[in-house]
Structure formats: C-alpha cells, structure tokens
Amino acid sequence: MSSELSKHLQQPRKRRGFLLLISSPSGAGKTSLSRRLVADHADLALSISATTRPARPGEEHEREYYFVSSQEFDEMEGRGEFLEWANVHEHRYGTPKTPVMAALDLGKDVLFDIDWQGAKQIADNAREDSVRVFILPPSMAELSRRLYARAQDSVPVIEGRLRRAYDEIAQWGLYDYVLVNEDYDRAYADVAHIYHAERLRRDRQGWVAPFVQGLMAEKVV
Known part of the structure; x- marks a missing residue:
C-alpha cells in the first residue's frame, strides 16, 4: 500500500450530528429517559431551552433551562435567536440556535426534551437532521397517577396537564418512532437502540x- x-x-x-427530538405528555417519561440517555452517551448533549416559567425545586439556571423574564424572551425572539419557540402550559420555551447548529457541525448529537409544537418547528426547518420519538403512557389512569405522585404541581395545574395530554397524544402521527413507557428499563432500551441506529445512517457519515x-x-x- x-x-x-x-x-x-x-x-x-x-x-x-443529528437532532433527537423526544416528546410526550407531561408524566409519560420523556425527561427521565432523556437525562439517562445523555448520561450514558458522551457524544449526546441535552439542548438547554430558555423559558419564562419559574424554576421548580432542584432546578438551576443554565442547567435545566435558561430562566428568563418575558421581556428577555421577547428580545431574544426579536433578534431571531431561537431555532424554535412555543407557548406551553401558559409559559414560553425557545431553543437558542447558535450552539445547536455548531454542535452538529462538530459531529455532536443534540437531544431535545420538547413538546410537539417545538418538535414540529425544528423538523420543518431541519428535516434531514431531525429524528422524532414520541413516548406514550400505558393508560391515562397511569399518567394521572404519575403526575400526582411526583408532587411538583398544584392540583389545578395537574388537571390542566391531563386535559392537554389528549391533544398532545393526538400528534403521535408526526413522529418517526412511537414507544409506550410501561416498563421504564424497556422503554429506555428502545430509545437507546433508536439512537444507536440513527447514528449509523449512511447520510450522516461524511x-x-x-x-x-x-x-x-x-x-x-
């Protein structure tokens, strides 16, 4: 030779790199599955969104979210700094564009723990880079039990999340993969298999x- x-x-x-967009109604498991997948894979980073909602107990600025005021959010949106943004549960969420696209160019994958509206915006704007996964609960009764058991929200907020869950679940047809989170470890294994397979797609291997x-x-x- x-x-x-x-x-x-x-x-x-x-x-x-590619964008792994994981959605579910509140309580179906997208956040816990997302965090575990990121922890297990060095080339996968969790996208950090800006949000106008208050931090929950244990959350930190620039770790879970960029917690910003409504005025700050308006200014960022006006400057075109978001890859997507949406109103969710009476608050706004948006993904800063620059760090995400820079990561893809470097061969890094970015995971989005995101609602269906944001996932649709990103996929519409970056179809070839996007892979969408929707997580379903095994039943609506189980979804209700999980929301009350985690005790993070007031009863009226939980009831609102349950009402909106029907509209969110109705969007399942927009996704490339759909999983039922009945057993957490099995659901995680399925999400990990999807991630590994998508990394090997020919069109991502320059x-x-x-x-x-x-x-x-x-x-x-």
Whole structure:
C-alpha cells in the first residue's frame, strides 16, 4: 500500500450530528429517559431551552433551562435567536440556535426534551437532521397517577396537564418512532437502540464515500 493511500484510509471518520427530538405528555417519561440517555452517551448533549416559567425545586439556571423574564424572551425572539419557540402550559420555551447548529457541525448529537409544537418547528426547518420519538403512557389512569405522585404541581395545574395530554397524544402521527413507557428499563432500551441506529445512517457519515474510494483504489490481487 502506498503511503498516500495509507494516509487517505486513516483520515478521521467525521460524521454530522443529528437532532433527537423526544416528546410526550407531561408524566409519560420523556425527561427521565432523556437525562439517562445523555448520561450514558458522551457524544449526546441535552439542548438547554430558555423559558419564562419559574424554576421548580432542584432546578438551576443554565442547567435545566435558561430562566428568563418575558421581556428577555421577547428580545431574544426579536433578534431571531431561537431555532424554535412555543407557548406551553401558559409559559414560553425557545431553543437558542447558535450552539445547536455548531454542535452538529462538530459531529455532536443534540437531544431535545420538547413538546410537539417545538418538535414540529425544528423538523420543518431541519428535516434531514431531525429524528422524532414520541413516548406514550400505558393508560391515562397511569399518567394521572404519575403526575400526582411526583408532587411538583398544584392540583389545578395537574388537571390542566391531563386535559392537554389528549391533544398532545393526538400528534403521535408526526413522529418517526412511537414507544409506550410501561416498563421504564424497556422503554429506555428502545430509545437507546433508536439512537444507536440513527447514528449509523449512511447520510450522516461524511467519511464513508472517500473511505470507500480509498478501498477501491487499494490493490491486493
């Protein structure tokens, strides 16, 4: 093998990252599944959204969200800084554009724990880079039980989330994959399998074409 060919075959295997958009009604498990997937995969980062809602107990600014005022959110939206934004549960959420697109160019994947409105906006604007996964509860009764058990919201807020869950579930047909989170470990394994498979898609592997050309140029017979 010539030194030039050897050098060609050993070029870094650069890939383009992708956007993993995970949605579910509140209480169906998207947040816990998302956090675990990110913790287990070094090349996957959780997108941090800006939001006008108050922080919940245990949440920190610039870790779970960028907690901003309504005025700050308006200014960011006016400057075109969001990849998407939406009104959800009487508050606004938006994804800062610049860090997300920079990550894709570097071959990093970005996970979005996001409502269906935001997922649709991102997929409409970046279809080739987006993979959408929707998490369903095993039943509406179980969804209600989980929301009350986590004790993070008042009764009126929980009732509102349950009412909106029907409209959110109705959007399942927009997604590439749909899972039922009946058993947490099984649901996590399914999400991880989807992530691993999508990383290997041919159109995300920019290194393959030149690598194959190098293989074809290598003479062994």
